Amino acid sequence: MILKDFTEQILDNTMVVETxxxxxxxxxxxxxxxxxxxxxxxxxxxxxxxxxFTLVELLVVIAIIGxxxxxxxxxxxxxxxxxxxxxxxNNLKQLGLAVHMFHDTHRKFPYGMLRPQSPQFPHPELxxxxxxxxxxxxxxxxxxxxxxQDNLWQRWDQLVFNNNDRVPATAAQFSGDHFMKKTVPTLVxxxxxxxxxxxxxxxxSTSNQQYFRTHYYGCAGTRGYPRGGVYPRPSLLNPFAPAAxxxxxxxxxxxxxxxxxxxxxxxxxxxxxxSASDGTSNTLLLGERAFFDPIFxxxxxxxxRIRNWGWVWFAAQGDNFLGTGVPINFRLPVNxxxxxxxxxxxxxxxxxxxxxxxxxxxxxxxxxxxxxFISQSISPIxxxxxxxxxxxxxxxxx
Amino acid sequence: MAASLRICSMALLVSGLxxxxxxxxxxxxxxxxxxxxxxxxxxxxxxxxxxWPSSAGPRSIAVSDxxxxxxxxxxxxxxxxxxxxxxxxxxxxxxxxxENPPVGRAAENVDVTKGKKPRISNKFASPExxxxxxxxxxxxxxLNIDIPK
Numbered sequence: 130m131i132l133k134d135f136t137e138q139i140l141d142n143t144m145v146v147e148t149x150x151x152x153x154x155x156x157x158x159x160x161x162x163x164x165x166x167x168x169x170x171x172x173x174x175x176x177x178x179x180x181x182f183t184l185v186e187l188l189v190v191i192a193i194i195g196x197x198x199x200x201x202x203x204x205x206x207x208x209x210x211x212x213x214x215x216x217x218x219n220n221l222k223q224l225g226l227a228v229h230m231f232h233d234t235h236r237k238f239p240y241g242m243l244r245p246q247s248p249q250f251p252h253p254e255l256x257x258x259x260x261x262x263x264x265x266x267x268x269x270x271x272x273x274x275x276x277x278q279d280n281l282w283q284r285w286d287q288l289v290f291n292n293n294d295r296v297p298a299t300a301a302q303f304s305g306d307h308f309m310k311k312t313v314p315t316l317v318x319x320x321x322x323x324x325x326x327x328x329x330x331x332x333x334s335t336s337n338q339q340y341f342r343t344h345y346y347g348c349a350g351t352r353g354y355p356r357g358g359v360y361p362r363p364s365l366l367n368p369f370a371p372a373a374x375x376x377x378x379x380x381x382x383x384x385x386x387x388x389x390x391x392x393x394x395x396x397x398x399x400x401x402x403x404s405a406s407d408g409t410s411n412t413l414l415l416g417e418r419a420f421f422d423p424i425f426x427x428x429x430x431x432x433x434r435i436r437n438w439g440w441v442w443f444a445a446q447g448d449n450f451l452g453t454g455v456p457i458n459f460r461l462p463v464n465x466x467x468x469x470x471x472x473x474x475x476x477x478x479x480x481x482x483x484x485x486x487x488x489x490x491x492x493x494x495x496x497x498x499x500x501x502f503i504s505q506s507i508s509p510i511x512x513x514x515x516x517x518x519x520x521x522x523x524x525x526x527x
Numbered sequence: 528m529a530a531s532l533r534i535c536s537m538a539l540l541v542s543g544l545x546x547x548x549x550x551x552x553x554x555x556x557x558x559x560x561x562x563x564x565x566x567x568x569x570x571x572x573x574x575x576x577x578x579w580p581s582s583a584g585p586r587s588i589a590v591s592d593x594x595x596x597x598x599x600x601x602x603x604x605x606x607x608x609x610x611x612x613x614x615x616x617x618x619x620x621x622x623x624x625x626e627n628p629p630v631g632r633a634a635e636n637v638d639v640t641k642g643k644k645p646r647i648s649n650k651f652a653s654p655e656x657x658x659x660x661x662x663x664x665x666x667x668x669x670l671n672i673d674i675p676k
Contacts, residue, residue, distance in 0.1 A: 351653075430627050437631075445632070454653075456586050462604025470621030471575040471590045473628040473639055506554065506583045510615065510654055520655075 210320065214487045217318040217417070218500045224315065224345055224415055225494035227275035237401045239271040241349055241394030242449045251397055267444025268347045268394060269316060276315050284308060309340050309442050316343040316441060320486040321420050327437045342439035342448075344420070346483075348413040348493075350392025350516050351454035354447040354480045391517045393496055394450050402496075406519040409497040413515050416493040418451060419484035424461035431476065438480055447480045453516025457491050457505040458484035503527065555584040558663050559608040561598040562670040563591075564618070566647065570595025573622035574647070576672065578661065579654045584610025590621060609663045616659040616672060619652050620645035647674055 182190075231239050243251075243266040273282035285308065312325050326339040346353075393400055393412055405412045422435045440448045459482040461475060462468070468475065485491035490504040496518075503512065507527045514522035564574045576597045578587040587609035589597040599609045623643040650656040651674070661670050 431630060433631050447632075456602065459586075459602060462588070462600070462602055464600065464604040468575075468588075468590055469626070470573055470624040471588070471619070473624040474575060474619055474621065476628045504583075506585075508582050508584065509579050509586050510581055513654065 210488065213319040214492070214502075217320060217485070217487070218492050218502075220315050220318065221345065221415055221417075221492055221494045221500045222498075223276055224272065225498045225500065227272040228414060228494075229498055230275045231272060232402060235399075237399040238393060239268055240266065240397065240399055241268055241347055241353075241392075242266065242396045242444060242446065244396055244445075267441055268449050269313075269343060269345075269441050269444070273313075276313070278313055278315075281308075281311060281313070309440075311442065312341050313343075316341075316345055318344040318417055318485065321417075322486065323420055323436055327440060328434055340440035340443055342420075342436065343441035344417055344439070345415055346418055346439075347394040347415055347450040348392045348483075348516050349394050349446075349450035349452055350390065350518070351513055352452035352481055353392070353450035354452070354477065391520060392450070392452070393518045396446065400518065404518055405496050407517060407521070407524075410495055410499065411515065411524050412496040412518050413453060414494045414496045416451060416483040417485040417491050418482070419458060419460075419486055419491070421486060422460045422479065424463060424465050425476075425479055428461070428465065430472075435479070451483050452481040453483065453513050455479075455482040456509045457503060457507065457512060458482070460484075554606075555580075555582075555610045555612075556665060557584075557601070557606055557608045558611050558665050558668055559599075560587070560663055560668040560670055561596065562668075562672060563595045564597060564672045564674070565595055566674045567676075568673070571646065571674070573620065575619040575621045577617040577619075577654075578609045578614040578663070579617060580610040581613045581615070582610070584612065608668075611663050611665045613662045614660060615654040615657055616661050617651060617654050617657055618647060618659070618672070618674065620647050622646070 228238060270282070270285065273279065273285075310326060317325060321344050325341055327342050328339070390396075390398065393405060393414060402409065418439065420436045420439075425431065425433070425435045438447050455478045459478055461479055465472060465475065483491050483493070484505075487502070489506075490502055492500060492502050494500050503515075504527075511524060511527050514520055514524050515527075560578070564571045564576060570591075572591050572593045572595060574591040574595075574597070576589050576591065576599070578599060580586070585601040585603065585606070587599040588602050589599045591597040598607075600607055601609070623640040623645050625639075625641070629639050651659065658675060659672060661672070663670075
């Protein structure tokens with residue numbers, strides 16, 4: 130009690146002294162005479178005023194900022210994805226225009242693939258009986274000159290395919306390895322994950338060959354890649370199997386799937402605009418493949434990676450075209466290991482599947498040159514019908 | 528004062544969370560489907576059953592067991608059943624394939640069936656040529672598939 134009184138007294142004295150000092154310093158006849166009162170009042174106010182934020186205020190501010198960022202971040206991410214999707218659709222448009230320019234020049238669409246291991250190989254002078262057993266053009270080779278890559282096309286050894294592969298050519302700048310790894314930006318969708326190169330084709334070998342893989346594929350109708358060499362000839366059972374089937378090797382038919390040359394692109398065959406009797410806006414020309422499939426990549430039995438398909442400069446069917454007989458964005462199911470014999474067909478399905486890393490569907494170039502996004506919830510029957518060039522289906526809204 | 532601020536901040540947080548709720552993929556309506564596959568009245572095992580919806584929806588698949596029973600799942604293996612609505616039914620005899628799928632590119636030029644003949648006609652292997660169709664209703668479906676001769 131005594132202590133408190135004493136403190137108050139000291140404080141009062143201090144106030145008196147201060148007021149006196151101010152009054153002395155500022156004479157009473159000056160315009161600022163009552164300033165002293167004001168000053169002392171302000172001084173009193175300073176004592177009770179809070180400096181800084183309380184914890185609650187800080188938390189509220191952080192929470193508000195958190196909510197705003199939370200709202201903004203998905204918008205930013207979706208804007209980035211929209212930009213990638215736009216770049217991808219631009220690539221598809223360029224490739225579609227390239228196919229049309231090819232058609233203007235040759236009066237035919239490109240070969241889906243040119244491959245000599247078949248009686249239908251249209252260049253007998255270059256057949257396996259002659260010196261060139263591995264001559265093989267992919268679909269994209271033929272478009273190189275039309276997507277500003279004519280120099281690359283000129284480098285391609287058109288007579289001895291192996292010169293483009295692993296046998297070193299004489300001049301260093303013509304090294305085949307370089308060609309095989311040659312990346313063409315028009316063939317890359319920025320949304321797809323991972324490296325642009327495949328895994329080394331044969332890790333055991335010294336060549337350690339890696340290939341650039343494309344993200345864009347032609348549409349070979351309902352099935353582009355038939356595992357097990359599936360090329361049935363027309364029979365009583367399957368009278369509509371096209372006569373132009375290309376038997377590859379001595380394989381027996383896989384009864385599950387038949388290779389159908391019912392799209393606008395086929396092996397060793399060229400079609401023209403008139404072949405698309407379904408209408409050019411009802412027939413798919415190009416589409417994307419998604420290189421994301423955890424089950425495919427992790428399955429120990431398959432011992433394969435989905436990114437090892439799509440070797441564009443060394444193209445076989447699975448690297449060249451896809452089929453619409455599989456729903457968009459099909460991936461191996463999570464219960465894949467339990468499906469027994471069906472796994473053979475599901476792997477075949479996966480290698481034929483169109484898909485993308487864009488949300489909810491994939492982008493396609495139609496034969497009329499337009500680029501469209503098709504949702505993966507489209508009826509698989511409708512999607513299948515879009516792949517055929519002359520299926521005669523009536524395609525509704527999709 | 529402090530209490531009301533706390534309430535305000537909690538309300539903000541909760542509403543912030545609320546913004547992100549309900550962004551799940553709704554998709555088409557699915558209904559559970561199971562049944563028995565039979566040929567000549569006898570149950571048939573190792574038949575891959577595919578339901579292809581005529582309207583929007585996923586393809587659903589299953590493989591029949593020793594009693595010929597199948598239970599459909601969407602082909603991502605995550606959703607049970609099939610989309611509600613009419614379907615084309617596609618069937619493959621997968622007993623002709625080995626226990627393990629063929630591996631890699633080498634599988635392209637080999638006979639994956641090793642000469643085995645399928646027990647059912649090839650016409651059921653495509654949604655275009657199959658003669659079987661089923662309708663999935665919005666309830667538990669028991670759909671038996673008797674393969675016509």
